[in-house]
Each structure stands twice: as C-alpha cells, then as structure tokens.
Amino acid sequence: MVESNQIDDFVKYKYVSNVIDNLKRLFNELLEIRYYVDEEKPHQENNLSVTFTLTNKCNLSCSHCALSASPLSQDILSTNDVKYPIDKIIDVNLNTLILTGGEPFIRNDILEIISYIRTNFKNKLMIMTNGMLIRKISFHLKKRIVYVNKCEMASLRVHMAS
Structure with missing residues (x-):
C-alpha cells in the first residue's frame, strides 16, 4: 500500500522535474536563436x-x-x-x-x-x-x-x- 506522503513526494518530484525539463528546453531554444547576454558588453544596471x-x-x-x-x-x-x-x-x-x-x-x-x-x-x-x-x-x-x-x-x- 502506498502512503499519502509518498504520493505527495512523487507529485512534487514530477512537477519539479517537468519545470526543469521545460527550462532546459527553453534554454536550448534560446541558444539556437543566439539569444544570450554578452557579459563583455556594458549594460544598464538599473532599468527598473x-x-x-x-x-x-x-x-x-x-x-x-x-x-x-x-x-x-x-x-x-x-x-x-x-x-x-x-x-x-x-x-x-x-x-x-x-x-x-x-x-x-x-x-x-x-x-x-x-x-x-x-x-x-x-x-x-x-x-x-x-x-x-x-x-x-x-x-x-x-x-x-x-x-x-x-x-x-x-x-x-x-x-x-x-
């Protein structure tokens, strides 16, 4: 028998895993279109x-x-x-x-x-x-x-x- 906390842990893990997968996918897509910040170029610190x-x-x-x-x-x-x-x-x-x-x-x-x-x-x-x-x-x-x-x-x- 599976306990309630094990189900909760699995759901949390699955959610976090999906978020991480989505972030990796987004990061790779941004790299493909060469969307990145060039740290050698000066940028405005306060654009709030x-x-x-x-x-x-x-x-x-x-x-x-x-x-x-x-x-x-x-x-x-x-x-x-x-x-x-x-x-x-x-x-x-x-x-x-x-x-x-x-x-x-x-x-x-x-x-x-x-x-x-x-x-x-x-x-x-x-x-x-x-x-x-x-x-x-x-x-x-x-x-x-x-x-x-x-x-x-x-x-x-x-x-x-x-």
Whole structure:
C-alpha cells in the first residue's frame, strides 16, 4: 500500500522535474536563436520602471482600456494617499516612474502630484495621457507640461483613443 506522503513526494518530484525539463528546453531554444547576454558588453544596471495608476477616471470610454476607465469612475486616492506609495516607489531606486490612469490630467491635483514627484525623484518621469485635456487646461498647467517635457529624462506620452 502506498502512503499519502509518498504520493505527495512523487507529485512534487514530477512537477519539479517537468519545470526543469521545460527550462532546459527553453534554454536550448534560446541558444539556437543566439539569444544570450554578452557579459563583455556594458549594460544598464538599473532599468527598473514602475507604472502608477493615479485614477480610474477618464474623459473617454475606450473599448480597449484595460481599466475600463470612464467619466463615471471616481478617484479613490486623495493627494496624500498618492504621495505615500510614491515615496515607497522612489525608495526602490527605479529608473522610470510612469503615471497613468484613466486620464492623469483629469485629476484636479495633478500639478501638485507632478511637483511632489519632481522634488523627490530626479530620474525619468513619464505621463501616459490620451491628450484630450491638454487643450482645455489652464495656462499654468500648459506651462508645467512644457517644463515636464523639457525636464531631463522626462516625457509625455499620448495614446490614440478609439
């Protein structure tokens, strides 16, 4: 009679064995297509990026939106609620911080958030936007967007809405 722990051990062994076989197969396939890292070539040590969703609210309702963001969605995080995770994210020493949503520029406190990030984070900052609110924003915000675009290692990305 086979004991329960023997069956468990066999299942675990079989699972681990399958994982190892799959890794070997993958490794060999990568070698066949000459996909490998050349350790003699310098590579960027820190290429870590974090995407932070500021809001689920959006001025559009794009069918392809992964968040199903819409004008009816509500902001869940207050300005102070946003600052705490940003501090923790910055502590990780990442290369790029990406702000997204919904639509980040729909937030009334977006300038304060951008200023806070720029004061505490000197690496690359990206803001993903549908671009629809840029025309409607105040002169002050337009001035700030130009500043963010001209800031070293900062960019503004616009995606096409459908």
